[in-house]
Amino acid sequence: MTLKKFITKELLIELLISMCIVLFVYAATSKLLDFENFKVQIGQSPVLSSFTDWLVWIVPISELLVAILLLIPSYRFIGLLSFYSIMVMFTTYIIIILNFSDFIPCSCGGVLEKLGWTEHILFNSAFIILAIICVLYSKNQEPLNSSVL
Amino acid sequence: MKAAVFFKLSILGVLSIAFVVVLFFLSEHEIHRNNTFIRRYPHHPITKKYNLSINYNSYYIAGFENDHLYLGNTTAPLHLLEVNLKTKDTQHIKIKLDQLDLPFRAVSIKLAPPYFFVMDGTVPCIFRGTMESWKANLWMKDTAYFSSAIPIDSNAIFIRTTSTETMQTVLGMIEKKKRFALQLNPNLLERQIDGVFCVDGTLLVSEDKSQLGYLYFYRNQYLIMNSSLELRTKEETIDTVRIAQIKLSEVNDQGEVKMKAPPLLINKAATLYKDLVLINSPRLGKNDKANMLDQASIIDVYNWKKHTYEFSFYLYNIGRNKAREFNVFDNYFVALIENELSVYQLEPTRFK
Numbered sequence: 022m023t024l025k026k027f028i029t030k031e032l033l034i035e036l037l038i039s040m041c042i043v044l045f046v047y048a049a050t051s052k053l054l055d056f057e058n059f060k061v062q063i064g065q066s067p068v069l070s071s072f073t074d075w076l077v078w079i080v081p082i083s084e085l086l087v088a089i090l091l092l093i094p095s096y097r098f099i100g101l102l103s104f105y106s107i108m109v110m111f112t113t114y115i116i117i118i119l120n121f122s123d124f125i126p127c128s129c130g131g132v133l134e135k136l137g138w139t140e141h142i143l144f145n146s147a148f149i150i151l152a153i154i155c156v157l158y159s160k161n162q163e164p165l166n167s168s169v170l
Numbered sequence: 171m172k173a174a175v176f177f178k179l180s181i182l183g184v185l186s187i188a189f190v191v192v193l194f195f196l197s198e199h200e201i202h203r204n205n206t207f208i209r210r211y212p213h214h215p216i217t218k219k220y221n222l223s224i225n226y227n228s229y230y231i232a233g234f235e236n237d238h239l240y241l242g243n244t245t246a247p248l249h250l251l252e253v254n255l256k257t258k259d260t261q262h263i264k265i266k267l268d269q270l271d272l273p274f275r276a277v278s279i280k281l282a283p284p285y286f287f288v289m290d291g292t293v294p295c296i297f298r299g300t301m302e303s304w305k306a307n308l309w310m311k312d313t314a315y316f317s318s319a320i321p322i323d324s325n326a327i328f329i330r331t332t333s334t335e336t337m338q339t340v341l342g343m344i345e346k347k348k349r350f351a352l353q354l355n356p357n358l359l360e361r362q363i364d365g366v367f368c369v370d371g372t373l374l375v376s377e378d379k380s381q382l383g384y385l386y387f388y389r390n391q392y393l394i395m396n397s398s399l400e401l402r403t404k405e406e407t408i409d410t411v412r413i414a415q416i417k418l419s420e421v422n423d424q425g426e427v428k429m430k431a432p433p434l435l436i437n438k439a440a441t442l443y444k445d446l447v448l449i450n451s452p453r454l455g456k457n458d459k460a461n462m463l464d465q466a467s468i469i470d471v472y473n474w475k476k477h478t479y480e481f482s483f484y485l486y487n488i489g490r491n492k493a494r495e496f497n498v499f500d501n502y503f504v505a506l507i508e509n510e511l512s513v514y515q516l517e518p519t520r521f522k
Binding site: 073 | 197
């Protein structure tokens, strides 16, 4: 009984983490595949326009890096923390755009383009919560917790 | 244990939020105050109302009063086209001058309601009349030659001319008090190369005639003056070319100097509207789409009082033709494109 319960929980975490990986790999590739367009969009973003030159590289590369970290079991915890903090940054970015910027630019690429800005916040919050759950229940939490953090 | 992880997560969260917020403020500051040619295009600052065919491509904007736009015509110098921007009704106006035996070469008509002025700086002469009768009498003759002129009230004309002392281009004012007086302000235009080509540009006057301006063609600068021609501010655009990029020939036998190579045009045209300056730049910014210049003219909006760059928008071509002139009156943005007049409505929240 306990074993069975343990396995399902494990599996669930695995599943959640895979979702995170898929999200970031998808996000990064869709940016890189349509790089010119992505550059224009970042350039038009009220929050980021001045930093376009380096952000267009940093954003997709760090997304891929985080995905890789999540794939390697011993780096998974760090990966989760990075995932969490990127999602928080992204959500902050959306909130700033919606409330404090001069104007609201066109939204992001891929399937996510279909989301409105508020849906986007909900979507992001769901992933932040998901990341928090994974951090709390991740198997690697303890060893890394004591050594790294 | 869990509490400790939560604590770490919240610290991480706060740091992430702070990072983006700092990025935002830095970016805003860079864009509005310290811009190095990064444009920003908000959605629909102007909305197209209609295109009106006016049959000739030789019209220029002479002035505006109460929803009526007046167009002069370079090939029919004494003809005006009056367009009611609300109803699209047009009416032809024939101007009568009391003296026609002058060696006219470059006649231009400009309004300063209720007066209108017919000016030719090569004669030099200025006729003045009222918009009621459309008859003008010789008002000024031989006070000063000028290469460009805009009336700012019934008795004052803002001009650009060549100083007879220095042979440099200067801004000035022809004023009629008891007699005609020419007042030049040689300190406004700053010489970079020869003081003629390098300072070339265009005169600007706000609709209420309270602010004057000058836009340099070959460098990223414009000047704002008050109606007594005193400099209020010298502003830079988001372009990065500070020194005119022009090449001049040696003086030839006739004493002429010519451009040796096509100059690098930084600013093409502009207009003043409230505290804003709208500038048409033919140059691509850092993140601009390269093919846009084939489809539209780019208009950059600045606030000279706040010393900021505000935003940019596209003024679309009609077919392959770019706008050759544009202006803003009340809430209308008007542009002359080939044989047509394009009329747009301003989004009032953007043009405050």
